[in-house]
Amino acid sequence: MTENSQKRVALVTGAGKRLGRAVALRLAEDGCDVVVHYRSSEADARAVVDGIEKLGRRAEAIAADLNSVAEIKKLFQETSKSFGRLDVLVNSAASFVESAFTATTEKDWHASLDSNLEAPFFCAQAATPMLRESHGVIVNFADIGGILGWPGLIPHSISKAGVILMTRALAKELAPEVRVNAIAPGTITMPGDPPEWERNFIQLAPLKRTGTPADITDAVLFLVHAKFITGQTLVVDGGRAL
16 A cells, blocks of 8 residues: 555444444554444444554544434544544445335334435535545445345335445546445355354355355455446345346
8 A cells, every 4th residue: 555545544334343343444454544433332333443453543433323414414523523534434334124015114114214325325425525635435335135125125125226326326426536336245144143144145145155244345445446446336245146
């Protein structure tokens, strides 16, 4: 990395747990200072901050309810005040609401669309002034539900399909200063996941194995550094969506 890239600042939403945590730590390994966003998992977020600081990078945990536009604006105001810049926004925070078609409620719709689609839109909006200045990048998290459409997860699948289209629209809106891409994970297992998940994923993926958090963080880093790619969704699922 160049000397200038060593000074980059990344903000990862939902960075206290699971893939968000893995992405935050990987960006720190890559030389970024990191804003660790969380909603209620303060202890987990503090642990991520400690891990980043052990890597020799600066980190700060900032709480915000991403279902509130006012709190989103405050999150990025605090980022600007504390770090003075933003180079990378990773919209990884999401909800996963299961709901049978006949039992789906208005609350289920709002839970999926507000967290998975509306929140990353307004995060991108609030981040844009800093990202334009730094010629930065946004990486959104979709998933293969947004490609395949899952029964029992229709609001979720539609919200993630929206993320894919939103990525294309934002890439046009924010070019040429800001690149916007997405990844669509699938058949990824995390430490502590039930063993039956892994067995099911192995059956579904043509590669006959599950993915790991490192596969996702590799994809995020690729999109962060791929300077001639924008508006694209990188599917990381072992071929599950084929």
